[in-house]
Amino acid sequence: MDLKELVAFQTIVQEKTFSRAAEKLNYAQSTITNQIQRLEKELGIQLFKRGWDVQLTPAGQIFAAEVDHLIRHWNNTAELARSLQQDEVGTLRIGGIESAIHRILPDAIRQLQQQKPRITCQITTGNTDRLIEELQSDRLDFAICGSPADASAFYFDPLYEEKIVLVADYNHPLCHSVSASFEDILDYPLTAGGPTCLYHLQFAKYLSCYRKSPALIHSVTPISMIPHMLRHTAAVGVVLESTSLIPGIQQLDLKLGLSPIPVGLLQLRQTYYSPESAAGLLQQIIRGPIQK
Structure with missing residues (x-):
């Protein structure tokens, strides 16, 4: 059974004769007759009573009641298949560390939607180690994160660099010191990201x-919570330079090695x-503004 046979049957029912159906479809009448014979053979039923007039059999009447739905379903399925082939329908599974998710993805996904409106995005936030596990388990298409310790199974395309900075409440003594050193920081409580944080290992070694x-x-x-934890305290926070600071919290003028x-x-x-x-296009969009 193919779409042409269904359309031929539908047109015969609408036009009441084989000849008018053939004329409307720009077929020879013998072509229409052959299509109906093939359709009847495939279905295993007789659709029309034999004779000069077009009369449906009881089975043909049931089939005629469903043929419009069958043709619409066929066309919808074909359209969906074409869309899938063009990567216009589906879900992108994107992972990212917290700072990258906030900094990059909102605008990038808005741009993607303008060109691929039928693509949906599933976003997972996590540290680099977790995102690596998600990639290896085929639960992500790609991620925006730090470079893996073992890069043999991965392709890493650098986008930008994150700097580690120190922040504190505006009234903290070190905020108004012009000669503070890192050793001075050690006299105060430190608030830093946990073991899964992007900078944890490097800062621990430091x-x-x-x-x-x-x-x-x-x-x-x-780590986006760290500035909130510092308000009206003597603690010093360790954050990434891209971390949003709240009113009353400022970066210390102190360079870390x-x-x-x-x-x-x-x-x-x-x-x-x-x-x-869609994945390739989104990656291009992500690269664009960062490299300027």
Whole structure:
């Protein structure tokens, strides 16, 4: 059974004769007759009573009542298949560290929707280690995160670098000091991201270079909460430079001897997205404003 046979049957029912149906469809009458014979053979039923007039059999009447629905379903399915082939329908599974999600994805997804309006996005926030696990388990298409410790199975495309900075309440003594050093920071409680934070390992190694230990270390996840935890306290916060600060919290004028942390697009090495695909297009959009 194919669409032409269904349309031929529908047109015969509408036009009441084989000849008018053939004329409307621009077919020879023999073509219409052959199509109906094939349809009857495939269905295993007789659709028309034999004779000069077009008369439906009881089975043909039941089929005629459903043929419009069958043709619409056929056309809708074909349209959906064409859309899927063009990557215009589906779901993108995107992961990202917290700072990247807030900084990059909202505008990028809005731009994607203008070109791929039938694409939906499923966004997962997590640390780099968790996002790596999601990629390996095929639960993400790609992620925006730090570079993996073992990059053999991944392709990492750097986008920008994150700097680690120190922040504190505006009334903190160190906010008004012009000669403060990092050792001075260690006299106060520290509030930093937990073990899964992008900078945790690097900052922990940095602390180990000092004989003096911090007064106290509070662990907070996500790090966007750290500025809120510092209000009206003597604690010093360790955050990424992209972290949004709230009124009353400011960055300390103190340089840390820490290397910037690369953040980029991460996907499995064997995965490739064409520029025309939704995933490929979104990656291009993400790269665009960052590289300017």
